[in-house]
Amino acid sequence: MSTYLLAIDQGTTSSRAILFTKQGEIHAKAQEEFEQHFPQDGWVEHKPSDIWQTVLSTCKKVLRESNVQACDISAIGITNQRETTLVWDRHTGEPIYNAIVWQDRRTSDYCESIQSPQNEELISSKTGLLLDSYFSATKIRWILENVVGAREKADKGELAFGTVDSFLLWHLTDGKEHRTDATNASRTMLFNIHQQIWDQELLELFDIPSSILPQVMDSSDDFGVTDFTLFEQEIPILAIAGDQQAALFGQACFDEGMAKSTYGTGCFLMLNTGDKALKSKNKLLTTVAYRLNGKPTYAIEGSIFMAGATIQWIRDGLQLINSASETESIAEQVSLDHGVFLVPAFTGLGAPYWDPSARGAILGLTRDSGIKEIVTAALQSVCYQTKDLQKAMENDGLRPTLIRVDGGMVANNWLLNFLSNILAATVDRPEIIETTALGVAYLAGLKAGIYQSTDELAKMWHCEQRFTPTIDNKERNLLYGKWLDAVKKVQS
Helix, strand or coil, rough: CCCCCEEEEEEEEEEEEEEECCCCCEEEEEEECCCECCCCCCCCEHHHHHHHHHHHHHHHHHHHHHHCCCHHEEEEEEEEEECCEEEEEECCCCCCCCCCCCCCCCCHHHHCCCCCCHHHHHHHHHHHCCCCCCCCCHHHHHHHHHHHCCHHHHHHHCCCEECHHHHHHHHHHHCCCCCHHHHHHHCCEECCCCEEEECCHHHHHHHHCCCCCEEECCCCEEEEEEHHHHHHHCCEEEEEEEHHHHHHCCCCCCCEEEEEEEECEEEEEEEEECCCCCCCCCCCHHHHHHEECCEEEEEEEECCCHHHHHHHHHHHHCCCCCCCCCHHHCCCCCCCCCCCCECECCCEEECCCCCCCCCCCECCCCCCHHHHHHHHHHHHHHHHHHHHHHHHHHHCCCCEEEEECCCHHHHHHHHHHHHHHHCCEEEEEEECCCCCHHHHHHHHHHHHHHCCCCHHHHHCCCCEEECCCCCCHHHHHHHHHHHHHHHHCCCC
């Protein structure tokens, strides 16, 4: 009897493979970082070969080091950085350009050129998204327009588009399957989230041929099997979900009104709205949370581009710290109101501002300011941006007061204390903070028959530590007011 579930968690800065037991416990994991490429200001790319090779390498490594055979794995689930766009040749499997990463802003001018009330309403009413270079559609169009011969090949049906999940599925199945799931499709700006189909009107708007698109499946579904040569055994691939939706699932936020916030490269606050696709009046996104048995569950989401990436910049760019783990003890030495604000608009501002031209700044520096204040301001920026999202949800009538958190940053107790304080909300950290991988393992386990229902999965969630507010409204509002002033100064 197969014992394990293998989650492939392909992120923005690294790829991970995690083996879970059927009880939802981590048995083994492997991780590899890969290079980020910045060809021009605001451009962000990955080499597709880096994505594929780090995924394959971590999968093999986790099996080898845990002494687990492929036959011991019930199913694979894939979760991935969303919106990142790849186009490859159907015959050779070779990408025709680097992966254009979700953070990339090269199509901002194009978005502005087609901005009109009619187009904005068309896009938001069908996709739940805003007209922005963040999403896949304009990235696909850019590749077709700028790579020599791409448009002609696409028109002949010789090219395939995919978000990272589709690209990995293609290679895992040796080109046999070209599929995605509804959560990833919902982030392309081409998918009608109400009808659950690729939308012809949107394809025409962006001049994208439907022949390049993958088949859209449930999040828990039969996506195919791995090619025998990869692991010397075929393994069923039974789940795909975008990373933030997978985290919502792993946090067992199955009931309407439940919310999670993930702190990885970016930060993503997502609230389950059940079977209703609620439209935000405050520039939040409506998205598919997951789709089971053909039935979509929806969510409202706020996206922040720079969370862990800000700390990575503090470490690698400014070289103020040697590792992210140092930030907790540094922040403990600084008062909350130290006067320094870091606005990490390195690739523009995400929700609720959606300002692609904004750029980062460190404000409020005095002769007393030093490394400790800048590092603390970097941590606080993540929490202030979460507050921006919470306020937007509140203005939509959906204020979350209990938030389940996950992602690499939430090991930092100081961060979660400040998050609870600035949100005036209870923050719960689960026993397993690898909830993105856990969520897609759960989805695969549902399809494999290991789990019978989401009710069963909800009982498997356990809180490791709860954080509650310790400051008053006066102090909270004073700090947040200064943050809003700082944001105004970087906006275009």
